[in-house]
Amino acid sequence: MTLGEALAAARQQIDRLDARLLLQYATGCSHADLLARPEMPVIGPAYEQFQDWVARRAAGEPLAYLVGEAEFRGRVFQVSPAVLIPRPETEVLIELALAKLPGLAAPKVVDLGTGSGIVAISLALESPAATVVAVDLSAEAISVARNNAGRLGARIDFRQGDWFSPLAGERFDLIVSNPPYVADGDPHLALNGLPFEPQMALTDGADGLSCIRHIVADAADHLAPGGWLLFEHGYDQGEASRNLLTAAGFKAAFTFPDLAGIDRVSGGHL
Template identity: 80%
Template sequence: MTLGEALTVARGKIDRLDARLLLEYATGCTHTDLLARPETPVIAPAWAQYLAWVERRAAGEPLAYLVGEAEFRGRIFQVSPDVLIPRPETEVLIELALARMQGLERPRIVDLGTGSGIVAISLALECPQAEVLAVDLSPAALAVARTNAGRLGARVDFRAGSWFAPLAGERFDLIVSNPPYVAAGDPHLALNGLPFEPQMALTDGADGLACIRAIVADAASCLKPAGHLLFEHGYDQGEASRNLLTAAGFQAAFTHPDLAGIDRVSGAHL
């Protein structure tokens, strides 16, 4: 079996780009190798791995879980089925957070529900003067996040627990979160590989706002004066999020869209 023949085997089963990427991961070859030397033989172990991956990808399993990593903001993060796969729309949360940290000498930031750690680690690397903490209820997710922080050289204090529980008595300049916000029974949960992702990180099992309500309700007790709260949410939750923030005593509640023009992040300050 050659590299060129291996790609042909996957034709009609999975997307051509996915087939190429899986073959590169399985064999260690490059895109240039595939183009210039398609006659290169594929050794048996790599061929077996590639075939297994093609079948799993054809069954809907996300590519990132097959190869164990995904890119976010130009960095490679390890992922597993214990954490959500990084999505580019979360970059909006990072950009808004960085803008609010400008001019602060040593801001304290906490990321609630950190998952693979993409938000906390990105902020720690891009705002190196900050003290960054990250909280998650899942020990398995925290293990992935700690591994990513170590690989990427980010200083993050990881803590286990639910939302603000591990932060008693502490105050922050900024609270950020990408909480579960998909409503139970939403048909999107059955699409685009979501059945393979951790459901507790996708849905609150209720109306999609339960976790946001909990975060907004307790955020003021962990914020410094004039501190900011920012969180990601669903496409139709901007108005509800702003109402929750205003009702909790926050000022200047807003919603910011992602690059597709979809409401993505809401926030406010004390």
């Protein structure tokens, strides 16, 4: 079996780009190799791995879980089924967070529900003066995030626990979170590979707002005067998020859209 033959066969089952990327990962060849040397033979173990990945991709398993990594903000992060796959809309949360840090000599930041660590690590690397703490309930997620921080050279204080529970007595200049916000029973949970992702990171098992309510209710006890809370949420949760923030005493509650114009991040300050 040659590279060209393997690629042609896979394209009968899965997306053309996915087929090419999986073949590159399985064989170690580059895109240029595929174009210039399609007659190159694929050795047995590599072809077996490729066939396995193609079958799993055809069954809906996300590409990132097959190859064990995904790109976010120009960095490659390790991922596993213990963490959500990074999504570009989360960059909105990071950009808004970074905008709150100038003027603070040594800002303290906490990322609640860090998952693979993309938010905490991005903030630590792009705001080197910041002290960043990252919390997650899942020990497996903490392990993935810690590995990512080590590979990318980010200094993060990781804590395992439920939201604010590992942060007793601590206050921060900025709290960020991408919590579970998909409502239980939402049909989106059955689409686009989501059944393969950790359900407790996607849905709260209720109306999609229970984790946001908890974070908003307890955030003031962990914010410095003037501190900001920013969190990602669903397309239809902007108004509810602003109402929760205002009721909890936050000022200047706002909602910011992602690049598609969809409400994506809400926040406010003390």
